[in-house]
Amino acid sequence: MWQCPLGLLLLLSLPGHVALGAQQGRGRRELAPGLHLRGIRDAGGRYCQEQDLCCRGRADDCALPYLGAICYCDLFCNRTVSDCCPDFWDFCLGVPPPFPPIQGCMHGGRIYPVLGTYWDNCNRCTCQENRQWQCDQEPCLVDPDMIKAINQGNYGWQAGNHSAFWGMTLDEGIRYRLGTMRPSSSVMNMHEIYTVLNPGEVLPTAFEASEKWPNLIHEPLDQGNCAGSWAFSTAAVASDRVSIHSLGHMTPVLSPQNLLSCDTHQQQGCRGGRLDGAWWFLRRRGVVSDHCYPFSGRERDEAGPAPPCMMHSRAMGRGKRQATAHCPNSHVNNNDIYQVTPVYRLGSNDKEVMKELMENGPVQALMEVHEDFFLYKGGIYSHTPVSLGRPERYRRHGTHSVKITGWGEETLPDGRTLKYWTAANSWGPAWGERGHFRIVRGVNECDIESFVLGVWGRVGMEDMGHH
Ligand SMILES: *[C@@H]1O[C@H](CO)[C@@H](O)[C@H](O)[C@H]1NC(C)=O
Ligand SMILES: *[C@@H]1O[C@H](CO)[C@@H](O)[C@H](O)[C@H]1NC(C)=O
Numbered sequence: 001m002w003q004c005p006l007g008l009l010l011l012l013s014l015p016g017h018v019a020l021g022a023q024q025g026r027g028r029r030e031l032a033p034g035l036h037l038r039g040i041r042d043a044g045g046r047y048c049q050e051q052d053l054c055c056r057g058r059a060d061d062c063a064l065p066y067l068g069a070i071c072y073c074d075l076f077c078n079r080t081v082s083d084c085c086p087d088f089w090d091f092c093l094g095v096p097p098p099f100p101p102i103q104g105c106m107h108g109g110r111i112y113p114v115l116g117t118y119w120d121n122c123n124r125c126t127c128q129e130n131r132q133w134q135c136d137q138e139p140c141l142v143d144p145d146m147i148k149a150i151n152q153g154n155y156g157w158q159a160g161n162h163s164a165f166w167g168m169t170l171d172e173g174i175r176y177r178l179g180t181m182r183p184s185s186s187v188m189n190m191h192e193i194y195t196v197l198n199p200g201e202v203l204p205t206a207f208e209a210s211e212k213w214p215n216l217i218h219e220p221l222d223q224g225n226c227a228g229s230w231a232f233s234t235a236a237v238a239s240d241r242v243s244i245h246s247l248g249h250m251t252p253v254l255s256p257q258n259l260l261s262c263d264t265h266q267q268q269g270c271r272g273g274r275l276d277g278a279w280w281f282l283r284r285r286g287v288v289s290d291h292c293y294p295f296s297g298r299e300r301d302e303a304g305p306a307p308p309c310m311m312h313s314r315a316m317g318r319g320k321r322q323a324t325a326h327c328p329n330s331h332v333n334n335n336d337i338y339q340v341t342p343v344y345r346l347g348s349n350d351k352e353v354m355k356e357l358m359e360n361g362p363v364q365a366l367m368e369v370h371e372d373f374f375l376y377k378g379g380i381y382s383h384t385p386v387s388l389g390r391p392e393r394y395r396r397h398g399t400h401s402v403k404i405t406g407w408g409e410e411t412l413p414d415g416r417t418l419k420y421w422t423a424a425n426s427w428g429p430a431w432g433e434r435g436h437f438r439i440v441r442g443v444n445e446c447d448i449e450s451f452v453l454g455v456w457g458r459v460g461m462e463d464m465g466h467h
Pocket of ligand 1: 075078079093098
């Protein structure tokens, strides 16, 4: 077990060990503050043992890097005690260290007391009585291994760390970032409208609503940790459609909060809701603008009651309605109510959806969101098999809804041509492609073509007159 420092000299000349020049050792050693004045900091560390290093007498180069300083594996350190490597006594002398080990755990160069905690992404680690860290083992929403697997695979899209999702569990992502309930089977079987493609009619290979209707297509919204995508996607589609159908005379951003707080019949606000219920409300009651009734946000874990409805409307003839309350935002006076005509369901053939989109504007689509979608950063999304080999709790999904705004085709480096939809999500402008994403088109990827809705903004002659 005892060896001469010559072997160590060879070791020290390897790259990475150069900082430990033997020449510096002697002087430094006597001046250096003790490493162990408060006990051994790295009780579980293997130092002397790792290099099989134990030296007789005093050997200043019988040393190893230790938490940014140097520790020794020679007998001399036993005299001063304070600069022996943590495993010196145990490994070289076969005796326990001559002072009691510290009460606590090490992390990132710091000592944490027993019951001290730190967060490792979405998991809390706690310092146990036995001075070992114990960490929760939840699947995290941002999973670096999954990001790597997606980016190394040839899936047509890239994954990344969306910082708003860092620290959340996958379960929280599913519970707080989606929020559309699947329609009942009777709604799911809702009559589909079939548009007729004229004989010989060819749809363009690419289309983007914001190019056909500049300034009338609104930017992606941010639902935060409110599972209310039912209200956000409905407000988003209605905002664009009211703007388009009024020929730009009205370009409101409609208020998701108005739906979340006031459309409460069989709806759960930030705990989820139905699209048919949301459209019924927009048609029969109408909503104000987002300026008038801003989103109040919701932090996850908030268990309190939903905020009460702050906006009401009354009929003013011919089905039109008028607000009976001031805007919840007291700086805004305009409490105009916006309404829509009855919603209609489009055939699930992609041509039907394309024609509707091109003629009348963005449409709303149901979408089944899987664990990998949260990591989307760019490209043409399709659900990947990277989590297939992992336990069930890593493979989660939930129902969401989004606004489809266009389509296109792209030829990948490997020669495959992928057809896609472009869509706006409600996870803020920093997620994905500036808040948007592209998803494979024509194969009902993630159910995106299974339930697609369109609607007309309710626009009267009087709305076209002023403004
Ligand atoms: C190490 O130091 C302790 C305490 O000073 C002493 O009792 C012990 O004999 C020393 N061991 C060796 C091998 O020198
Ligand atoms: C992800 O982003 C967060 C917030 O910006 C950052 O703290 C974290 O270190 C990042 N994680 C990885 C693996 O890049």
